[in-house]
Amino acid sequence: MPDTITLVSRRQFCAGACQAAACGTLATLSIACGGGSPSSPSGTPSMLPVLQGQFAGSNVRVTAAGSSLANVGGAALVESTAGLFLIARTSTTGFTAIDAVCTHEGCTINGAEGDVYVCPCHGSRYNRGGQVLAGPARASLRQYATAFANDVVTITL
Numbered sequence: 001m002p003d004t005i006t007l008v009s010r011r012q013f014c015a016g017a018c019q020a021a022a023c024g025t026l027a028t029l030s031i032a033c034g035g036g037s038p039s040s041p042s043g044t045p046s047m048l049p050v051l052q053g054q055f056a057g058s059n060v061r062v063t064a065a066g067s068s069l070a071n072v073g074g075a076a077l078v079e080s081t082a083g084l085f086l087i088a089r090t091s092t093t094g095f096t097a098i099d100a101v102c103t104h105e106g107c108t109i110n111g112a113e114g115d116v117y118v119c120p121c122h123g124s125r126y127n128r129g130g131q132v133l134a135g136p137a138r139a140s141l142r143q144y145a146t147a148f149a150n151d152v153v154t155i156t157l
């Protein structure tokens with residue numbers, strides 16, 4: 001009889017230990033997935049609008065009128081045959097243009113939180129000028145000169 005009691009106790013112990021381990025694992029997964037951890041990101045990046053750029057000579061031209069670049073603070077991912085660019089309107093006539101290919105492992109950066117660009121692959125964050133704000137990326141994105149006239153942004157490559 002004492003052996004049976006001991007055996008049941010072991011089973012109960014093992015069952016309890018497994019439940020505790022499972023709960024611990026779930027809690028860890030929940031935290032890793034942003035389930036309420038104080039260190040989880042503050043928000044989900046929004047997808048940038050995609051605009052088409054026209055490549056000619058050594059320039060890429062993008063029409064700002066009627067697009068997300070029409071107002072100060074707007075930004076867009078620009079696709080062109082010359083490559084992918086992130087453009088943001090910083091003032092009435094001022095724009096920034098940077099490469100949209102993440103320097104970490106080459107994903108296309110297509111999200112933003114406020115005025116911060118966010119890579120969808122591993123979460124690297126860049127400012128409008130292309131400097132890394134948070135890794136894993138370590139190198140800045142290349143920045144290009146821009147000009148603005150007649151509602152068209154010109155990126156000089």
Ligand code: FES
Pocket residue numbers: 102103104105106107119120121122123124135136137
């Ligand atoms: S490819 Fe952008 S963070 Fe890894």
